[in-house]
Amino acid sequence: MKALRLMRLWLVWACLACAALHSFAPAPALAQGILGPAASADELAPPDYKQWEKTATRAEREIADRETDSVAYEAMRGYLVEWRDTFLRAQGINASRIASVRGQIDALGPAPAEGATEPDDIAQRRKELTEQLAELRAPVVSAEEAYQRADGLIREIDRVVRERQTQELLRIWPMPLNPANWPAAAGEVSTLAVDLWNEGATRLASERARATARDNLPAILGLLAVGLLLIARGRALMERLTQTLQDQASARGRKVGSLLVSLGQIVAPVAGVMAVSHAIKLSAMAGPRTTLVVEVLPAVSLILYAAGWLAGRVFPKNDLQTSPLNLSEDRRREGRFHTAMFGVVMALDALRTVALPPARVGEAATSVMAFPFIVVAGLLLFRIGQLMLASVRNDLSDDEPSSFRNSVIDLLGRGTIAIGVIAPLLALPGYIAAATALVYPAGLTLGLIGVLFVLQTLVVDLYGLATRNEDGGRDALLPVLIGFLLALALVPLLALVWGARVADLTEIWARFREGYQVGSTRISPTSFLLLAIVFSIGYGITRLLQGALKSQILPKTRLDQGGRNAVVSGVGYLGIILAALVAVNSAGLDLSNLAIVAGALSVGIGFGLQNIVGNFVSGIILLIERPVSEGDWIEVGGVQGTVKSISVRSTRIQTFDRTDVIVPNQDLVAGQVTNWTRYNMTGRLIVPVGVAYGSDTRHVERVLREIAEAQPLAILNPPPSIVFMGFTQEFLSFEIRVILRDVNFSLSVRSDINHMIAKRFAEEGLGLTHMPRDIWPAPEPEVENGLTEEEMAALLVVEPQQKPQKDNVPKGTHAVDLHRQTEEVEDADGDGDPDADGASEGTGSPR
Numbered sequence: 001m002k003a004l005r006l007m008r009l010w011l012v013w014a015c016l017a018c019a020a021l022h023s024f025a026p027a028p029a030l031a032q033g034i035l036g037p038a039a040s041a042d043e044l045a046p047p048d049y050k051q052w053e054k055t056a057t058r059a060e061r062e063i064a065d066r067e068t069d070s071v072a073y074e075a076m077r078g079y080l081v082e083w084r085d086t087f088l089r090a091q092g093i094n095a096s097r098i099a100s101v102r103g104q105i106d107a108l109g110p111a112p113a114e115g116a117t118e119p120d121d122i123a124q125r126r127k128e129l130t131e132q133l134a135e136l137r138a139p140v141v142s143a144e145e146a147y148q149r150a151d152g153l154i155r156e157i158d159r160v161v162r163e164r165q166t167q168e169l170l171r172i173w174p175m176p177l178n179p180a181n182w183p184a185a186a187g188e189v190s191t192l193a194v195d196l197w198n199e200g201a202t203r204l205a206s207e208r209a210r211a212t213a214r215d216n217l218p219a220i221l222g223l224l225a226v227g228l229l230l231i232a233r234g235r236a237l238m239e240r241l242t243q244t245l246q247d248q249a250s251a252r253g254r255k256v257g258s259l260l261v262s263l264g265q266i267v268a269p270v271a272g273v274m275a276v277s278h279a280i281k282l283s284a285m286a287g288p289r290t291t292l293v294v295e296v297l298p299a300v301s302l303i304l305y306a307a308g309w310l311a312g313r314v315f316p317k318n319d320l321q322t323s324p325l326n327l328s329e330d331r332r333r334e335g336r337f338h339t340a341m342f343g344v345v346m347a348l349d350a351l352r353t354v355a356l357p358p359a360r361v362g363e364a365a366t367s368v369m370a371f372p373f374i375v376v377a378g379l380l381l382f383r384i385g386q387l388m389l390a391s392v393r394n395d396l397s398d399d400e401p402s403s404f405r406n407s408v409i410d411l412l413g414r415g416t417i418a419i420g421v422i423a424p425l426l427a428l429p430g431y432i433a434a435a436t437a438l439v440y441p442a443g444l445t446l447g448l449i450g451v452l453f454v455l456q457t458l459v460v461d462l463y464g465l466a467t468r469n470e471d472g473g474r475d476a477l478l479p480v481l482i483g484f485l486l487a488l489a490l491v492p493l494l495a496l497v498w499g500a501r502v503a504d505l506t507e508i509w510a511r512f513r514e515g516y517q518v519g520s521t522r523i524s525p526t527s528f529l530l531l532a533i534v535f536s537i538g539y540g541i542t543r544l545l546q547g548a549l550k551s552q553i554l555p556k557t558r559l560d561q562g563g564r565n566a567v568v569s570g571v572g573y574l575g576i577i578l579a580a581l582v583a584v585n586s587a588g589l590d591l592s593n594l595a596i597v598a599g600a601l602s603v604g605i606g607f608g609l610q611n612i613v614g615n616f617v618s619g620i621i622l623l624i625e626r627p628v629s630e631g632d633w634i635e636v637g638g639v640q641g642t643v644k645s646i647s648v649r650s651t652r653i654q655t656f657d658r659t660d661v662i663v664p665n666q667d668l669v670a671g672q673v674t675n676w677t678r679y680n681m682t683g684r685l686i687v688p689v690g691v692a693y694g695s696d697t698r699h700v701e702r703v704l705r706e707i708a709e710a711q712p713l714a715i716l717n718p719p720p721s722i723v724f725m726g727f728t729q730e731f732l733s734f735e736i737r738v739i740l741r742d743v744n745f746s747l748s749v750r751s752d753i754n755h756m757i758a759k760r761f762a763e764e765g766l767g768l769t770h771m772p773r774d775i776w777p778a779p780e781p782e783v784e785n786g787l788t789e790e791e792m793a794a795l796l797v798v799e800p801q802q803k804p805q806k807d808n809v810p811k812g813t814h815a816v817d818l819h820r821q822t823e824e825v826e827d828a829d830g831d832g833d834p835d836a837d838g839a840s841e842g843t844g845s846p847r
Contacts, residue, residue, distance in 0.1 A: 046093065046139050047086050052146060055079060059153045063160065070161060077157045077503060081510070084150040090143035094136045101133045158507070165499065169437055172430040174364040176371035185368035188361040192289070199287025212284040220279045227275030234268025235305065239312075246321065255461040259454070262312070266305045273301040289355070296354045300347045307343020307447070311336040314450045324453045325391035325409070335387050342380045342443050349373040349440075367432050374427045377439045382420035384446065388413030412449070416442060441497045448497070452490050456483040531587040538579025546572050565630045569646070611666070615649045618665035622646055628668055628675060633744060635674040636663060676743055682715065683743030687753050690731035692767035697724055700734060703764055707756045708738045713749055715739040731769030 059076050062068045108126050112118045118126075174181050203209040213220065238261060245258040277297050280286055286294055315335035316323050327335065349370070358366040392410045395403075419442040427435035460479045467476075492505050512525060546568050554564040628634055628651070632643045641655035651668060653661045676683060691700050701722045708720035718739060725733040740749060761768060 047083075047090055047143070047146070049142065049146065052083055052150075055083060056149060056153065059157075063153070063156050066160075070164060073157050073161055074503065077154055080150050080154050080157070081506075084147060084154065085510075087143045087147035087150060091140055091147065093139045093143065098133065098136050098140070101129055101136060105129050105133065154507070158504070161501070169434045170431075171433060173367040173432045175430045176367045176427065176432070181364040181368050184362060185365040188356055188365045189369070192355055195287075195289050196293070199290050200285055203285040203287060209284040213282075216282040216284075220282050223275040223279035223282070227272040227279065230268045230272025230275070232272075234272055235265045235308075238262065238264035238268055243317075246318065253461075253465045256458065256465055259313075259458055259461070262309065265309045265312070266302070269305050270298060270301050274298045293351070293355050296351065300351050303350060304343050304347040307346070308340045310447055310450050310454075311339035311343075313454050315339065322457050324405075324450075325388065326394040327387060327391050331387055331390060335384065338380045338383050338387075342377060342384075345373050345377045345380065346440060346443065349377075367430060370432050370436065371427050374432070374435050374439055375424045377443065378420040378424040380420070381416050381423075381439065381442055385413045385416030385420060388416065412446070416446065437499060441499070444497045445494060448490055448493055452486055455486050459483060459486070527587040531583045534586045535579050535583035538582055539576065542572060542575025542579060545575065565646070566626055611664075612649065615665045618669040619647060619649060619651075621669055622651070622665055628673065631677075633676040635676070636668060636671060639663070681742045681744065683740055683746065685736075685738050685740055685743075685746050685749060687736040687738075687750055688725075689734040689736065689757060690728075690769040691734060692731060692769050695732065695766050697732065699764065700732075700766060703760050703766065704734060704736055704757070707753060707760060708736050710756070711738065711740075711749055711752065713740045713742060713745055715741060 059080060062072060062076055105126065108122055108129075111126070117123075242258050242262040242265070245254050245261060277294050280294050281291065313321070314324060315327070315332040317332070317336075323332070325332075325335070352369055352373075356365070356369065361369075388409050392406050392413070395406055419438050423435040423439035423442075426438070456479070459482045463476055463479045495505065496502070549571060550564065550568050554567060557564075559567070622628060628643055628646070630643050630645060634641070634643060634653070636653075639653060639655065639661050641653040641661060644652045644654045644660070646652075646665075650662045650664050653663055655661060689700075689704065691697075701724065704722045705720065708714060708722070709716065711720075714720055715738075720736065720738040723735045723737060725735055727733070736753060738749075740746060758768075760766075
């Protein structure tokens with residue numbers, strides 16, 4: 001059984017497909033005597049429990065008998081799985097009627113407490129409904145009990161089979177290095193050679209065989225010619241064609257084309273081996289053992305050439321191909337050699353297993369013949385693991401960051417090296433089964449990972465070819481998701497490679513389909529699928545309704561834009577909540593059992609998520625009261641900008657320098673917010689103007705009024721006002737106060753007014769303020785105080801005041817800014833009053 005395992009590993013995909021089809025197929029008719037469940041036209045009809053009792057009794061006897069063969073166990077397990085599926089379906093008998101009766105009982109109210117009474121008619125009705133419910137549930141209870149019994153028997157069979165597998169792995173075979181066991185191995189090999197020779201000689205001497213060969217001679221010669229040509233030249237021809245496609249750097253789809261053509265390196269020689277094998281069988285010159293060897297040759301050649309092809313993809317000959325490992329050309333050549341040699345070892349060992357099965361040649365001969373293959377395979381794994389570690393070191397030396405890919409390669413490399421050392425050491429004392437179960441699955445695991453890399457590369461190349469961007473496929477999301485799904489699909493294969501049975505995988509799939517019992521509700525993938533479908537439909541209807549409201553209905557109402565957005569958002573939240581509730585109800589999920597847990601967690605959630613909950617509630621308040629709407633110009637927390645969006649947690653504000661600021665909704669509700677454009681877009685603009693002393697104030701007022709009234713955005717009712725604010729030390733202070741139709745254009749209007757002021761003042765001969773530098777003369781020195789002239793000069797000479805000069809004022813500085821700068825210079829003592837400065841008090845004179 002162990003000897004044939006390697007040949008079956010290459011058929012695992014077919015096994016998985018069959019298992020999946022079997023899991024979805026209905027229970028077959030009664031074709032296995034008394035073992036299988038009886039077929040029924042009604043899917044929910046009660047099962048034949050008498051027939052089930054016979055099957056269960058026989059299964060229990062076989063489980064108790066430890067001498068039962070594993071093949072018989074597997075057959076019995078298949079029958080039990082069919083019965084279990086039948087009982088699972090039977091649990092749905094009378095489901096709708098049971099639900100109706102339970103609803104009727106609930107409508108009567110809770111049962112009276114002990115010692116209490118209720119009206120006779122209600123008590124009688126409650127009794128009738130309870131009896132009816134018990135009668136309806138009787139077949140369901142029987143199905144549940146039978147289901148549990150079948151499931152228990154299946155678990156016992158699985159336990160017995162696993163124990164046998166463990167015992168087989170830990171069994172010690174005859175030591176392969178013991179010279180006493182070598183003659184048995186040599187004798188079996190020589191016996192095989194003699195049998196093959198004798199079978200050929202016997203067939204050749206048979207007139208009937210020669211006649212058959214003569215009749216099939218044209219077909220035999222044609223098959224041999226084609227087969228030998230494909231074996232000799234097919235792989236090399238496909239390799240040259242692949243290289244030619246790879247060298248065409250400008251051709252679209254060259255990567256996909258070269259990969260597909262490279263598969264010919266497997267198909268062509270394997271087809272040649274199949275042709276030669278068929279020619280040998282047509283010649284009628286093969287005996288029983290020869291036929292067995294000839295029939296296995298295509299599978300053996302598939303292992304051999306597939307390993308060589310995979311070696312060329314993982315360790316490419318040129319740098320144009322994508323490689324998962326960062327290795328030099330010499331190291332890649334070494335990797336190709338080791339990988340191809342591992343395929344040769346696996347192919348020869350598979351051929352040895354078929355030609356010299358352990359059941360025929362004995363354990364001693366098998367141990368001696370298997371040991372060299374295990375040692376060579378271990379050495380090859382050791383070298384491949386070293387190459388993987390070298391790739392990781394090369395990435396680190398190239399200043400590449402330690403990525404997840406490097407971590408996986410490092411882990412695989414170290415594991416491969418460990419298995420390459422441990423497997424031969426286990427085989428040395430005679431643990432041949434354990435060593436075989438380590439070394440070959442390790443190589444197959446690396447091979448499957450290599451195939452996964454090739455498939456992921458193919459997906460990326462196909463995506464790049466479809467999007468006409470062959471270099472951007474690696475960064476796209478869709479190829480990454482497909483690659484992740486391929487990695488998940490690899491898990492069942494790896495489980496089979498490492499000793500899992502197909503029955504184990506089908507059992508996991510059956511458990512997944514059946515679901516899990518949570519309280520009175522069974523949760524299954526079907527429930528989740530129905531939940532997802534119903535929620536998706538509800539969400540789609542919600543989005544359609546939002547679109548209709550936004551584009552067709554709300555524009556015809558009197559609501560402003562902020563109100564429309566609030567209605568659309570509210571409908572969206574309500575629709576999502578309703579879709580979730582309907583989906584949960586449609587899936588049949590009972591969430592009442594979660595109420596206790598939710599109540600226990602509510603306190604902790606209230607403290608831990610209080611800010612999030614506060615922002616959520618504030619978002620709802622914003623959508624209902626609408627103190628702030630999308631498009632408003634607001635100021636909150638020192639930030640001014642336009643409201644772009646309001647969500648349930650935060651509000652996005654775009655400032656005037658085009659940066660986005662995310663403000664929690666709680667700040668907008670609990671804090672002070674200035675909304676410049678909440679109810680209307682009008683607003684007042686004040687433009688201060690500083691006029692030089694000596695100007696005609698009435699003339700200035702008239703000019704400024706004309707400038708203000710000439711603005712297109714200025715409202716004439718009320719009209720703009722020109723206010724003579726007063727006198728300062730440097731200029732006459734005026735203000736233009738104007739109401740704008742749209743306050744969002746206040747900056748541009750201010751700029752236009754300033755331009756017009758500069759132009760009209762120049763035309764009218766009016767002077768704007770300027771900042772002269774005043775120097776005050778020092779008083780005459782007094783000599784009666786006993787000080788020298790130098791000391792008196794140092795005390796009495798006052799430094800000229802540093803006032804901004806017109807020439808030093810930055811371009812575009814407004815007169816008000818000049819006035820502010822002058823006040824800051826004069827207020828030397830920092831008390832906010834420029835006239836209170838002791839050094840200059842009473843010394844200024846108006847200009």
